[in-house]
Amino acid sequence: MGTRILSVEDDERIRTAVKLALEDEGWTVEEATDGESAIAAWSRTPADVVLIDIMLPGIDGFEVCRQIRRQSDVPIIMVTARADTHDVVAGLEAGADDYLTKPFAPKELSARIRALLRRTRSVEPGTPRMTFGDLEIIPQEGVVTMSGTDLHLTKTEFRLLIELASSPGRVFSREALLERVWGHGYFGDGRLVDVHIRRLRTKVEQDPANPRHVVTVRGLGYKLQQ
16 A cells, blocks of 8 residues: 555645645545544544644644544644744644645655655664663664553654664754754754653653653753663
């Protein structure tokens, strides 16, 4: 089966342009025009990537994202008509892996999707399991546990944790994490890193407000420690 993309967009002109661009890449595109039909389409046949417009009739894009994220770690891209920080952060907090601001070039959308599809749980062969106090990471199996309990991380959260764990105690700048986890073309958008770090902490920290493992080094970035 080829790559399937669920495109959720109420503007017919944009929806048609996105469909044509993605089909040119050889991907199969299923369309939804509102939140309810998007959730129904997802329940019927889960996609490999989901593209969600924030402003939808009925259930908005944030809620569609949250409902899908409760069921799956599928890559999700939120689309917003504004580069407004509130919309972007709210979309990422809802569970999105990435975002795009309208208007966007079809080539940019395709590049973002390809980057998400490469972001799998596979790691270099022979990567050992890593232990940080009560936090254990088993890279080859894509497993993370805390005090023996399995944690459910999205693919992006897993990649972010693996990058931090690759050099314990090393401080990674936001720019370095953007390049390593999201790929090229994200320079300067520290919101992606900051929001995903907050989401990661809610899963790997006993007290996310006072993190023990994923630590902020003020003015420099983040590090993972025992």
